[in-house]
Amino acid sequence: MNFASDNIVGASPPVLQALTQANVGAMAAYGGDEITRRVKARFNEIFEREVSVFLVTTGTAANALALSSAVPPYGLCVCHREAHVIDDECGAPEFFMHGAKLAGLPGVGAKLTAEGVSAYLRGLPRAVKQMPPKALSISQVSECGLVYDLGELKELGDLCREHGLAFHMDGARFANALVSLGCTPAEMTWKQGVDILSFGGTKNGCLMAEAIVVFRPELAESLDYRSKRAGQIVSKGRLISAQFEGYFAGDHWYENARHANRLAKLLSAGLSELPGVRLAWETQANEVFPIIPAAMDKALKEAGVLYHPWTELSLPAGETVGPNEALIRLVLSFATREEDVHRVLAIARSASSRQAAE
Incomplete structure (x- = not known):
């Protein structure tokens, strides 16, 4: 993924x-x-x-x-x-x-x-x-x-x-x-x-x-x-x-962009519902920038989800990334499968539940 x-x-x-x-x-x-x-x-x-x-x-x-x-x-x-x-x-x-x-x-x-x-x-x-x-x-x-x-x-x-x-x-x-x-x-x-x-x-x-x-x-x-x-x-x-x-x-180019943007909204909304997760910036196109607990970051990586950490340089005033948090970027494309978005959300939910139980 x-x-x-x-x-x-x-x-x-x-x-x-x-x-x-x-x-x-x-x-x-x-x-x-x-x-x-x-x-x-x-x-x-x-x-x-x-x-x-x-x-x-x-x-x-x-x-x-x-x-x-x-x-x-x-x-x-x-x-x-x-x-x-x-x-x-x-x-x-x-x-x-x-x-x-x-x-x-x-x-x-x-x-x-x-x-x-x-x-x-x-x-x-x-x-x-x-x-x-x-x-x-x-x-x-x-x-x-x-x-x-x-x-x-x-x-x-x-x-x-x-x-x-x-x-x-x-x-x-x-x-x-x-x-x-x-x-x-x-x-x-x-x-x-x-x-x-x-x-x-x-x-x-x-x-x-x-x-x-x-x-x-x-x-x-x-x-x-x-x-x-x-x-x-x-x-x-x-x-x-x-x-x-x-x-x-x-209008194939429009279809491709709509697909990527729609899945970005789906992923963004799903992550935002989880405790300890917030968006660094609103999801307006095909990229999602969540601030997530470090344990969730670890779980996603161990499950084989690939993404990049992101810079805090342009965060809104008052927003910071804590010592046990990670700011990451997830990019959706014309070829992203909806089932992969749901798999990522399932991994994130499982990590969130484990952390709540500890």
């Missing part, structure tokens, strides 16, 4: 079927094929406007290249201090930005607020010695499983316009956030001021497919060249595009 992440499982059947079909015969290389043309047109439909789309193989490539198009080498990109771009990508964004910096700010649940970002920007000295802010990057879903609602996104978008910042969204779990909010892709992005998006597919059913979606045309001008220099213009590009074709067909 593996709840370590949503990128530990393979591709979903419709994606694999589309790949198998695309594998037959010869097609133009380097994205010049008909499948890629269809997929790029589909992105236009999804976002209700013409967009520039650059297909890449990893989320790190999508984030690093997206930010490199928005931030010059002397510039600053503001993000949360636990954001994936600053904490989990081995300096790739700074590398591809050719020396630009990421500035990590605090925020409960790994989310930024317009008020907090504004205060930080106002406090920056205006001198050549200080790198000027050029972009804001947020994770949707955040690293603590929280979703920015449309009002929060609009406030951040308005702030970016006020300060002349490019607004980047790391959408590794884009579909999970989308179904959580019940809105359209357009409403969650450019209609709230997002300029450039890292559109994730790998965590939600693709084998290895991500996209950079650009809403502000000038940010797209250099991305073909940047992608080539980064080794992300793939000769058999149709095999990336085909994954998205299977992913989007019949």
